[in-house]
Amino acid sequence: MINQFKNFIQSNQLFSEGIPVLAGVSGGVDSMVLVNLFSLMNQPFAIAHCNFQLRGDESNADEKFVKELASTLKVECFTEQFDTKEVARTEKISIQMAARNLRYDWLEKIRKQNGFHFIATAHHRDDSIETVLMNLIKGTGIRGLHGILPKQGKIIRPLLFTGKNEIRKFALENKIAFREDSSNIKTVYERNLIRHKVIPLMEEINPSFKSSFENSIRHFVDAEALYELSIANFRKKLMKQKKSYALIDIPALLNSIAIETILFELLQLFGFEEKSIEQIFNSLKSESGKEFLSSTHRIIKDRKKLFIVEKELSDSEVFLIEKKKSQTIPIGENKIEIRLKEASSRTKHGQIELDADKISFPLILRKWKSGDYFYPTGMKMKKKKLSNFFVDLKIPLHEKENQFVLQDTADKIICVVGLRGDERFALKSFTKNFITIKI
Amino acid sequence: MINQFKNFIQSNQLFSEGIPVLAGVSGGVDSMVLVNLFSLMNQPFAIAHCNFQLRGDESNADEKFVKELASTLKVECFTEQFDTKEVARTEKISIQMAARNLRYDWLEKIRKQNGFHFIATAHHRDDSIETVLMNLIKGTGIRGLHGILPKQGKIIRPLLFTGKNEIRKFALENKIAFREDSSNIKTVYERNLIRHKVIPLMEEINPSFKSSFENSIRHFVDAEALYELSIANFRKKLMKQKKSYALIDIPALLNSIAIETILFELLQLFGFEEKSIEQIFNSLKSESGKEFLSSTHRIIKDRKKLFIVEKELSDSEVFLIEKKKSQTIPIGENKIEIRLKEASSRTKHGQIELDADKISFPLILRKWKSGDYFYPTGMKMKKKKLSNFFVDLKIPLHEKENQFVLQDTADKIICVVGLRGDERFALKSFTKNFITIKI
Known part of the structure; x- marks a missing residue:
């Protein structure tokens, strides 16, 4: 077992030898075997125990048991008591979910405060298989098939190479004491249905179900990575963020x-x-x-x-404008009128006129923001920041704050509404279609 | 049911209305409902029935039942009797596998000979769910999760939108006669374990297990397509075929x-x-x-x-040659010697000398084939087909047949062994390293 344990840690690069780790210990057989294995390989570690106070005296006895273990092993021990039921009630989540959140938040706090590199939990292969089966029963995409991962951020699961039976056997052979978690048998009805009924049926069909399912899960992990790669490629191709x-x-x-x-x-x-x-x-x-x-x-x-x-x-502030003959967009007490015209007709003064064929529709009408720039008409293609443009025009602060720009979907500002068009879209003698913008 | 049936055919583009289809009919409730639905929607179809002769009189009664159905519905009926056990024995496969192969081969033959566009089978949602569960139990990659596909080449499955219960209910309500397949209850032990024990347990955990699993399967189909795309991209990137x-x-x-x-x-x-x-x-x-x-x-x-x-x-004919100081490759009674040298030393006559730094290792030593060409040394970079090169040199037929070429992994022939090097790799005054090839 100890060799498999070391191999698993190495081949999954869970942590480098000698780096201090914080082990979550409930007192059950899984976590007791985990710390004993750490101890056997001379791994520096500390123990962290959560008392969720869900089973009265039993919970307190668990805490005492874990503290004694720590003093026997001569390792540091962190414990905390939680009012789990109250948290579940106020946050409107299940007691299970509340315990889970409290546990991981607290473990991470202890880890950070005390300079541990990783948090080790005692999840094993059977937990992983049960998780995948549960996801399959309740409905899942491909991400529900990877099971419990050996490493996820700061959490490591060095026992995933083995199952419940092997862990119990190791505890027995090495006289490792542990406490039965009564909730494990009485409650968590669904998981126990899977553990004690569904999986045995599957083993009737395939006696090596667990190991072949574990193998399948490894395939799904790779399939998921390749799936994610495809999705990332499509994201790049299809979406402009x-x-x-x-x-x-x-x-x-x-x-x-x-x-x-x-x-x-x-x-x-x-x-x-x-x-x-x-x-x-x-x-x-x-x-x-x-x-x-x-x-x-x-x-x-x-x-x-x-x-x-x-x-x-x-x-209040962003509008998408399609290529339409005409439209009026109300903004506060004002409105912006946009008209699409052919070059034969010319427009009145006081409107901004821009070459419609140079613009990538749809347009986006939004408030200006710092960093915006454009090429004001009549300035010989000189790039100008909007902030400077407003200063030059001596626009008062309250007006500046309510200034809108129209940008096209090639990300170019085509005009500062009511003030100035952009030279890149200015009318030329050959312009066929143009739009007018009036505030 | 008939509307769901039509919708499913349409939305999955199984076939266009009015196109003649061949329906595989066993006489069981699934296939009986399938043909009745075809009949209700005035779909042109014919019936095909395989008698696998596995259940004696019962098999023959099934055949008779299907023939009577065809004459009632006034559609064409194809039947065939197979010696399934004998086929399984000679081909050393299971009886189930033999029946499956015989069935699909024969259906395809009948389809082709009689101008049907598609073969319709009566697989339904429960079959698909059972298939995926079976794959998960026995071990699978992502391709084992797509279930039974609505369309696969010439095979269509128009009943996949519904399950066994719904099919039985429809048969009952519409007074559709069918024959119970006794093998369905007695044999196929594993599938029945899934059907009658595993799935009910899963429904205990999630009452709408079947529909949510069907939903998951649809996700897996897409995930598989995106996975395949990633694989194809890596194939293009990593492999030269x-x-x-x-x-x-x-x-x-x-x-x-x-x-x-x-x-x-x-x-x-x-x-x-x-x-x-x-x-x-x-x-x-x-x-x-x-x-x-x-x-x-x-x-x-x-x-x-x-x-x-x-x-x-x-x-016998292809060798991979790494960049090594020297190596000798025996070919029949001859041997080819390849030496890597520095430019300071020069080689004896009778050897081919080539610039080692221009060559992409490893090399491939293989027999020449028609279509091969190279640029013989001393011919001012004139491209020459090997076949013509051999004619020019008046190489006799039996020698020509045993002629080897060395090519590099950039796919260029670097020399015709024993005869001539390639001008692209010829020694120049600045050559630093070269190889000699001697037969």
Whole structure:
């Protein structure tokens, strides 16, 4: 066992020899075997124990047992008592979830404060298999198949190479004392159904089910990594992510494979959930102008683009403008009129006129922000920061704060609304179509 | 049911309305409901029934039942009797596998001969779920998770939108007669364990297990497509596939993610199995010169390359030559000597001398083949086909047949052994290192 343990730590690069580790110890057989293995290999470690106070005297006896262990092994011992039921009640989560959150938060705090490099937990192969089966039963994507990972950030699981039976056998052979966790048998009904009924049936079909399932899980871990790579490539290809908004190219998306899954992966970043992503997916081929909301973001569907903007911003300050003959956008007490015209007709004074064919639609109307720049008309293509432009024009502060810009989807500011157009889009003798912008 | 059926056919683009389809019918409830649904929607179809003669009189009664159905529905009926046990015995496969092969081969034959566009089978959602669970129990990669696909080549499964319970209910309500398949209850022990014990337990944990599992399966189908895309990209990036050999770039492979899985995907194309791919994976970082065999191919591990060549060829005719000071390769009664030298020493006459620094190692020594060309030394960089080169030199037929060429891994022939070097690698005044080749 000790050799397998060392090999597993090495081949998964869990930690380098001699680096101090904090071990989460409940007093159950798994964590008792974990610290005994650490001890056998002369690994520097400390013990951390959470008393969730869920089983009265029993919980306190566990704590005492762990403290005694620490003094026997002559290692440092951290303990903490939690009012788990109260936390679950106030945070409106299950007691199990509350215990889990309290545990990992506290372990991380202790780790940081005391300079441990990693937190070791005693999860083993059977836990991992049960987790995957539970995900499969409840419904999952490919990310639900990787099981419990040997290393995740600062958490390491050095016992994942082995199962419950082997751990019990090792404890017995090495006379390692442990406490039975009564909750393990009485409660956690679903997990025990899997452990004591589902898995034995699977072993009836395939006697080496556990090891072949573990093997499958390793395949799924790799498959997941390759899946993530594909998703990252599509993200790069299909999505333009800017500071205040994002754009997804609909025709390119419709041309890819696994469209719905890719859309899901892109949109869940903005707080959209499966149900609403399904609706967005169904709208891809239909008309423009539809809007969808998540708790944080707004999506506006254009003919060729999904325009995603933060809800807070978008409510008052950002608008997506399609290529239409004419439209009027109310902003506070003002309104902005945008008209698309052919070169034969010319416009009145007081309007900004720009070459429509040079502009990438849809347009984005938003408040200006620091760092914005453009090429004011009449300045011979001189690049100018908006902040300086406002200073030159002596725009008072309160007006400056409410100044809007129109930018195109090639990220160029095409005009500062009400003030000046951009030279790059200025009318030339050969201009065929132009837009007028009036505030 | 009929509307769901039509929707499923449409949304999965199984076939266009009115196109004639061949339906596989056993006489069981699934296939009886399938043909009744075809009949209800006025779909042109014919019936095909396999009598595997595995259950004596019962099998013959099934056949009679299906024939009567066909005459009632006034559709064409194809039947065939198979000596399934005998086929299983001679082909050394299970009776189940034999029946499966016989069935699909025969259905395809009937389909082709009679101009049907597709073969419809009566697989339903429960079959698909059971298949995935079976794969998970026995061990699988991501490809084992897609379940039964609605469309696979010429096979379509229009009942996959629904489950056994719904099918039985529809048969009952519409007074559709069917025959119980006794083998379904008595035999196929494993599948029935899943059906009658594992799935009910899972439904105890999640009452809507079946529909959420179906949903998961749809996610896995997309994940698989994205996985395949990643694999295809790595194949393009890491592997050079030529007519007679393939090369895998080891440093680039070691730099990628999910190395073992990628290696598996690349090498299984050449008949290598999981166990030997594991060995190859473990050898990647170790010394050169190791060899691995599949039933069809040979892999030679170089420092930077895996060189994969057909076994038949490689046994007698293809050799991989690393950059070494000197080596001698026996070919039949001859031998080829290759020496690596520094420019200070010059070689004797009768040897071919080539600039070692212009050559991409490892080299491949192989028999010439038609289409080969090179730039013979002394011909001012004139490209020449080997066949013409041999004619010019008046090489007799039997010698021509045994002529070897050395090519480098940039796919250039560097010399025709014993006859002539290539001008592109000829010695120049600035040559530092060169190799000599002598037969």
